Amino acid sequence: MIRLPLVLFFSAVLFSAGVYGVLARRNAVLVLMSIELMLNAVNVNLIAFSQALHDLTGQAFALFVIAVAAAEVGIGLAIVILIYRNRETINIDEVNLLKW
Amino acid sequence: MSAQEYAFVVLALVGTVAAFRLVTARNVVHAALYLVVTLAMVGGVYLILAAEFVAWVQILIYVGAIVILFLFGLMLTKAPIGREALDNQQRGIALLVGLGVLAGLVFLIQNAFHWSDPKIQPIHVTTGALGESLFRQYVLPFEAVSFLLLAALIGAIVLSRKDERS
Numbered sequence: 013m014i015r016l017p018l019v020l021f022f023s024a025v026l027f028s029a030g031v032y033g034v035l036a037r038r039n040a041v042l043v044l045m046s047i048e049l050m051l052n053a054v055n056v057n058l059i060a061f062s063q064a065l066h067d068l069t070g071q072a073f074a075l076f077v078i079a080v081a082a083a084e085v086g087i088g089l090a091i092v093i094l095i096y097r098n099r100e101t102i103n104i105d106e107v108n109l110l111k112w
Numbered sequence: 113m114s115a116q117e118y119a120f121v122v123l124a125l126v127g128t129v130a131a132f133r134l135v136t137a138r139n140v141v142h143a144a145l146y147l148v149v150t151l152a153m154v155g156g157v158y159l160i161l162a163a164e165f166v167a168w169v170q171i172l173i174y175v176g177a178i179v180i181l182f183l184f185g186l187m188l189t190k191a192p193i194g195r196e197a198l199d200n201q202q203r204g205i206a207l208l209v210g211l212g213v214l215a216g217l218v219f220l221i222q223n224a225f226h227w228s229d230p231k232i233q234p235i236h237v238t239t240g241a242l243g244e245s246l247f248r249q250y251v252l253p254f255e256a257v258s259f260l261l262l263a264a265l266i267g268a269i270v271l272s273r274k275d276e277r278s
Contacts, residue, residue, distance in 0.1 A: 013114045014160070016230040017221055022124040022157070024217035026131055026150070032210030033135035038200040039192075041185050042140060045147050048178065049131055052154050055170075059163045063234045068245040071237060072253075074166050075246070078173055079257045083264035085178050089185040090271040096189040105200050 019060040027053035040092045040102040044085060051081045116234075120160050127153030139193050144182050151175050162234035165242050 026049055033046025055074045062070025096102050113121075130149035137143040151174040158167035192198070246254055 014117050014120055014232045014234070015228060016232055017225045017227060018117065018120065018124075019157070019161070019232070020221045020225070021218065022120075022128070024214060024221065025128050026154075027217065028210045028214035029128075029131040029135050031213050032206050035206030035209055036135065036199050036203045039140060039198050041182060041189065042135075042143055042198060044185075045143060045182060046135060048147065048174070049134065049150065052151065052174075055166075056154060056157060059158055059161050059166060060232060063161045063163065064230060064232045066235055068237065068242055069249075071163055071166050071242055072246050072250050074163075075169060075242075076250075076253055076257050078166075078169055079261060082173055082178060083260055085181055086264050086268045087271070089181055090268040092185055093188050094271055100190075102189050 016060060016064050019056060023053040023056040023060070026050075026056065038103045038105050040095070040104050040107075041089070043104060044088045044092070048081060048085070051077055116160055120157060123153045123156045123160065127157070138198065140186050140198065141183070144179060144186060147182065148175055148179050151179070160234075161232065162236050164237065165239040 030046045030048075030050035030053065033049060034043055037043050037046060055077055058070040058074040058077070060070075062068065062074075092102050095107055099107065101107070127150050130146045130153065134143050134146040134150060137146060151170065155167045155170040155175070158164075158170060
């Protein structure tokens with residue numbers, strides 16, 4: 013027996029920590045880590061509601077979210093390493109090729 | 113409060129502290145290690161909620177694979193140490209936005225649910241039942257995800273390969 017709002021508060025805290033990290037960090041790898049934090053918060057919610065409603069849909073979609081997160085990190089880090097190779101920096105405020 | 117709730121609160125507190133240390137750490141490798149702690153605590157929360165398979169997938173994929181990927185990414189790029197090198201100038205605004213998101217979410221949650229009303233009574237979900245649901249009802253999303261993984265694999269190879277023409 014766990015109160016549902018308790019789990020939801022935990023997930024809200026994780027999500028806002030992720031939002032802060034994405035906005036405050038300038039190192040691209042740390043930004044990706046904060047994005048993982050937000051995806052995890054979503055997963056916690058999915059599992060909590062799956063168990064509260066006794067429906068397996070939430071757990072199946074948590075697995076999908078984990079798979080998409082893995083793909084995202086793979087591609088993201090490949091891009092980061094490519095940027096580092098070309099520009100010697102991964103500070104996202106210095107990479108402004110597409111900004112006008 | 114039940115024993116499950118005590119265990120959950122302990123895990124959630126450790127996970128929260130590690131998450132805050134992750135977004136404020138001054139050393140990138142420490143940040144990656146705090147990420148390990150947070151992900152493991154989230155996995156523990158899944159175990160308490162009796163979502164066994166998802167918990168082990170979380171440990172295997174997140175703690176086992178994704179963190180290793182992050183460490184490789186940190187290893188292959190120069191990782192400076194210090195707050196000014198890792199944070200940008202908008203830290204105050206970011207803090208405001210983060211607190212705003214937190215306040216909004218807490219307001220919505222306590223508006224939508226009574227504090228003690230909906231209780232989770234976790235039922236043990238066997239891996240078999242989850243797999244059956246995955247391959248019966250969600251075959252199409254499953255195939256889409258496997259295609260996405262294939263595309264990501266090819267994309268990562270194409271991106272990180274040295275261009276031989278130039």
